[in-house]
Amino acid sequence: MYSPPPSDDDAKRMAAALAHAAAALGTTIQGPQTWGWHGRTLSHRAVHPEHGACWLRLLSVPEHKAGGKLWEGTERAHTAFPTVRKSPLHALHDHIGDGYAYRTELTAYIDEPVLSPDPVLHHELDLPHVWFATIRTTLSAIAATPTDRTAVRQQWISRAVPEYTGQPAPQIQHWDCAHGDFHAANLTRGATLLDWEGWGLAPRGYDIAMLYAYAQLAPRTAAHIRREFAPLLDSAAGRTALLVVCAELLQSASRGDHPELTPKLRALVDPC
Template sequence: MPLSVPAGRAVDLRVESVDGALARVERSLQTRIDPNTVVRKRRSVGARTARDTWVRIERRRLDKIGTQGWNGTECAARLQGIAQPEWRGCLVWRGPDESVMWRADETSLLPGRPIGTAVLGEDPELPDDWWKAFNTSLDSLAAQTTNRVATPDTDTITQDLVTESIRSAVPGDFDTTIAQWAPAHADLNWANMTGPVFCLFDWEDWGMAPRGLDSASLWASSLVVPALADRVRRERRADFASRDGKLMTLFACSKILGPDAHPQDPRREPARRMAEEIVQELLQAG
C-alpha cells in the first residue's frame, strides 16, 4: 500500500517507507525500478528503471498544489533551447485517507551525475563549456512565455511574499516592488544540475518569477565556496546588476538570515554582508 500517514504530520521521504509507492509506479508504468539507484529527498524519490529511464515520485499536500496544478515537468517539455531530460509520461494518484497527491514523472536519463547537494561545500571545477550551456539555457528560459507562476519551496511567489520575506530579515526603508517578471526554474541549485555536461532537471516549480530569482538562488547555494559564488555573479552579471536582481538577492539572503533560518548556517555572514551592501545601493538609488 502507498504511504499513509495523518495529514497533519510532516513527512520526510528520506526516512519514511516508500515501498508501496514504488510498487505502484512499477505496476502502472509496466517497468521495474532498480533498488540500487533509489535517491531519496525530503518530498521526492527518484530511481532508474529497467528501460533506461528515470522516474521521479513526489508527495505533495493538496493545499500546496493550487489551481495551476503540479505538472511542471510535463509543461516544461515544450520549452525550447534548454538542456533538460526528455519527458516521457506520468502517473498521478491520491493517497488513501490523506489530503495529499502523489505524482510520478518518467523522463530520459541524465547525461551525468548531479553536481552536488543543494548547498555546495566545494568547487565542482566546471569547464567553460558547462557555463556556456548554463547561460544559454537560463537566457532561453527567461525569453519564453507561460501562464504558470513559480512556486519556490512550494510557495507561490507573489509581490507580497517577496516583500514579507525581505522585511523579515533585512532592515532598511527601500522599495521592494518588482518591475520585471520572467519564466524561472525556481529551484535552481547544485542538486538539480548535472556535470560535466550541463542539464537542468526537477521542473516541478517553474513559472513566472521576478527577474534574477534563479541567479540569486544559485548564488546563495554557492556561498560556502566564495570563488564559486563570485563565478555565479560574473556569469549572471546582468541579472545581479538589475534592480530586480538586487531584490532577488535580498530575497535569497532572507532564506539564510530570516527568523526560520538555521542559526549555524555557514552562509550567514557572507549573506549578511551582501544584504548590507545591496541595501545601501538601493537607498542611494532612491
C-alpha cells in the first residue's frame, strides 16, 4: 500500500534527504508529502526557477544496494521511450548519508489526476475511446522497444505460479518490453504513464493484464478494459500473462497487501 515507512525515524530520515536534494537541485518544495509503496519512495510537488512546476521523487536504499534496475529505471526510460506520454526528466541528484544511498528525480509536474489513489481500483471509471486509443499506442511503443532490462523472470514464474495459483507454471514463449507497474495509480486521465522504475521484459500482454486484474473491484470498468483489449487478453499469450499477474498479486496479498482483491484474483485464476 502507499504509506509511510513503518519507522518514524525512517520517515524523518527520508524527509530530510528530500529537503537536501531539493536545495541541491534549486527547487522549492510545495504541498504535502506523497509516499510510495510501503514508504520506499517519497515525493513532493516543487517549483524550479527554470522548469516551473516539477515533481521531486526520492528513492532510498541501503548504501550497498545503490544502482541497478529500480535505481536507473526513470533515467533510462527518459531516452528509451521518446514517443510515450510520460513526465520529462529534468535532473537527477544522488547522495549518501547515514549508511543510505538516495536518488532524487526532478521531473515535470503532470497536472492531470491519476485514475486512482491506489493500484486497486475501487470505483468505476468512465474512460473515453480516445483514452484507450492512446493507451493502445503507448503499449505498442513500449512492447516494441529493445531492452536488456527484465521486469519478470522465468525463474520467478516457475516457482510462484504453482505456489500462489495452484496452476502449472507456463514456459513463456513471447517476451515483450513492459512498463511493469501498469495500474490505475500510475495512469492519468490524460493517458500519461507515471513511475518507470521497474520497466523491462515481461510476458506478452503483462501490462494490460495487470491493469485488468487490479480493476476487478470495479466490474464495469474491468469489463470495458477486457472489451478494448480482447484480442490480446483472450489470446494464449494474454491468458498466460494474466496467470502470471495473478500469481504476483496473490504473492503480494500473502504479505498483507490488498486483501480485498484476493477473492477476485482467485476467480481469475481458474479460467486462465
